[in-house]
Amino acid sequence: MSVIQINTVFNIDLEFETAPFHRRLLAYIIDFFILVIYLYSIKSLLYDALDINLKEYVGLDIILVSLPMFLYSLLCEIIMNGQTVGKRITGIRVISLDGEKPTTGQFVLRWITKFFEWPFLFGYIFDSVGAIVIYIFITGLLGISVLITISLTAKNQRLGDLAAGTVLIDTRTDTSLHDTVFMQIDDSGNYKVMFPEVMRLSDNDINTIKTVLIQAEKRNNHDISYRVEYKIKSVLQINSDLHTMDFLKKLLEDYNYLATRE
Numbered sequence: 001m002s003v004i005q006i007n008t009v010f011n012i013d014l015e016f017e018t019a020p021f022h023r024r025l026l027a028y029i030i031d032f033f034i035l036v037i038y039l040y041s042i043k044s045l046l047y048d049a050l051d052i053n054l055k056e057y058v059g060l061d062i063i064l065v066s067l068p069m070f071l072y073s074l075l076c077e078i079i080m081n082g083q084t085v086g087k088r089i090t091g092i093r094v095i096s097l098d099g100e101k102p103t104t105g106q107f108v109l110r111w112i113t114k115f116f117e118w119p120f121l122f123g124y125i126f127d128s129v130g131a132i133v134i135y136i137f138i139t140g141l142l143g144i145s146v147l148i149t150i151s152l153t154a155k156n157q158r159l160g161d162l163a164a165g166t167v168l169i170d171t172r173t174d175t176s177l178h179d180t181v182f183m184q185i186d187d188s189g190n191y192k193v194m195f196p197e198v199m200r201l202s203d204n205d206i207n208t209i210k211t212v213l214i215q216a217e218k219r220n221n222h223d224i225s226y227r228v229e230y231k232i233k234s235v236l237q238i239n240s241d242l243h244t245m246d247f248l249k250k251l252l253e254d255y256n257y258l259a260t261r262e
Helices: 021-049 058-079 085-090 104-112 129-152 159-164 196-200 203-219 223-236 244-259
Strands: 003-007 013-017 092-096 166-170
Touching: 013 166, 021 058, 021 085, 021 092, 021 129, 058 104, 085 092, 092 104, 104 159, 129 159, 159 166, 196 223, 196 244, 203 223, 203 244, 223 244
Parallel strands: none
Antiparallel strands: 003 013, 092 166
């Protein structure tokens, strides 16, 4: 499995493992069959149970069948934080190359560049098992170019990822920066804020600090935490005798405590 380095706001490189190919493929297969099941379920409801004439209601077919299938992966990734149903089941996720959740524009760009995977034609053209088999065969042939791109790029990116500045990571080994900002704080009324200056940092800065802590403890490599500590003390102009890890944890606690009381 390939390991990539993502540069953070503190100019510290954090490591993420890219999504293994077999799970990327499994995620695609799961999503594909979800769409096939949706296709035949809605078709059966409209044209068998309700006895609607397809030729007279092509627009209805497009709206209820084709459009949802057309937008499935895009809407899922936007709503589900970089995942489709298949990606969530297999534990992989799309993130931006800065470690954050991609913007809507990035999601659109990576989606629009995988045109040959679009199943929107299913809705009003592919109405037989034979047509589905042909579609799978053609998609498989075109998918060879995707495999070549993934294998040749340093971060195992497909063309859409290269264009959008995104990468697919393994969520079972690391947590993306976007998911790491909140932590449980003692709310008994006895909490003492030590570094109120922490509120000058952004959410992205705080995300980075916590991810640094997670990776430092996981890999028993505290060099990046020392560098982040030095950077923060320099920027905020604060001093502390706390151990590096305790200092960073206290910053996170103070930030969460103060942020929930603004």
